[in-house]
Amino acid sequence: MTTDNTPTETMEQSAGSLLKAAREQKQWSQKEVASQLNLRLSLIESMETDQYEASILPTFIRGYLRSYARLLKISEQQVLAAYERHHGNQAIEPRAMHSFSNRTEKEATESRFMLLTYLVGAILLGLLVLWWWQTHWLTDDTNTAVSERLSAPLEMVTAVEPETTPTSVTEPQILPEQPELITPIAEPAVLSEPSSSAPAQDQEALPADAAIPDSQQLTMRFADDCWIDVVDADGSRVAFGTKRAGYQLQVQGRPPFTVTLGNPSVVEITLDAEPVDMSGFRSGRVAKFSVPLQD
Structure with a gap:
C-alpha cells in the first residue's frame, strides 16, 4: 500500500x-x-x-x-x-x-x-x-x-527760387539713356532765374581780361550711379537727377558751370573736349565746384 x-x-x-x-x-x-x-x-x-x-x-x-x-x-x-x-x-x-x-x-x-x-x-x-x-x-x-x-x-x-521772368534756355543735348532699373527724375525744361548776385560773383572770380564765351559744351561720363545738379552762368539748371553707370551726358550753356556731384570720383568731365581734373575730390563725398575749375 x-x-x-x-x-x-x-x-x-x-x-x-x-x-x-x-x-x-x-x-x-x-x-x-x-x-x-x-x-x-x-x-x-x-x-x-x-x-x-x-x-x-x-x-x-x-x-x-x-x-x-x-x-x-x-x-x-x-x-x-x-x-x-x-x-x-x-x-x-x-x-x-x-x-x-x-x-x-x-x-x-x-x-x-x-x-x-x-x-x-x-x-x-x-x-x-x-x-x-x-x-x-x-x-x-x-x-x-x-x-x-x-x-x-x-x-x-x-x-x-524767386519769381522772376523766365528766360529762354538752350535745350541740353542728351544722348539716349539706357534702360534703368530706377527711373531718373524728370528734368525741368524751364526753371526760374535766380537773383543776379550769383552770376555776378562767378564773373568777378574770372580774370578781368578773360573773354567769357557765349556757350560751351559740358560732357560728363559716369562710371557708376551718381546724383548731379548742373547750373550755368545764367542761373539755368541744365542737368539734374540721378545718372546710371555708363551714361554720357552732354549739355550746352554759358560757363562757368556750377556742378554738384554726389560721388565725384565716378565722373569724368570735359569742357569743349578739354578734360577737367577731378583728382582733388574725395570719393563718396558730395562736391560742389565750378567748371572751368578756379584756382
Whole structure:
C-alpha cells in the first residue's frame, strides 16, 4: 500500500514543496541557500511557498527554480514540471498583458512624436511665409522712400527760387539713356532765374581780361550711379537727377558751370573736349565746384 501511494504524492507535490523537502534533508537554512545562490532571502521563501511576486516574469522564476534544484542536486525537470502544473496558466497571462502594454505605450509615444513633428513643421512654414511677406512689402516701401528722397531736393530748390521772368534756355543735348532699373527724375525744361548776385560773383572770380564765351559744351561720363545738379552762368539748371553707370551726358550753356556731384570720383568731365581734373575730390563725398575749375 505504501508503494502505490508514493508516486502519487510525489507527482502532486508543488515545486516549492520539492525544494523545501530537499533543503531540509540536507539540513540547510534558507539563509544559507540565498547566500550560495546570491538571491534575496525573500525570493527563497517565495519559491518554497509557491507565492511569487507579480513583478517577476515567469522566465526568471523558471531560472531561479532551475538554479535552486541544481544546488540541491534534484531533478530540474521534475521541479519545472511541478511549477508548470500549478502555475502554467497563470504564467502565460501576465506575459501577454505585459507585451500588449509595451506596444500600446510605444504607439502612444510615436503618436505624440508625430504630432510634435507636424506642429514644428507648421510653425516653420508660417515663419517662412511671414518672412517672405515682410521682405516683399519692405522692398516696395524702400523703393518708394528712395523716389521721394530723390525728388525732395528739386522741390526744395523750386520753393526758394524767386519769381522772376523766365528766360529762354538752350535745350541740353542728351544722348539716349539706357534702360534703368530706377527711373531718373524728370528734368525741368524751364526753371526760374535766380537773383543776379550769383552770376555776378562767378564773373568777378574770372580774370578781368578773360573773354567769357557765349556757350560751351559740358560732357560728363559716369562710371557708376551718381546724383548731379548742373547750373550755368545764367542761373539755368541744365542737368539734374540721378545718372546710371555708363551714361554720357552732354549739355550746352554759358560757363562757368556750377556742378554738384554726389560721388565725384565716378565722373569724368570735359569742357569743349578739354578734360577737367577731378583728382582733388574725395570719393563718396558730395562736391560742389565750378567748371572751368578756379584756382
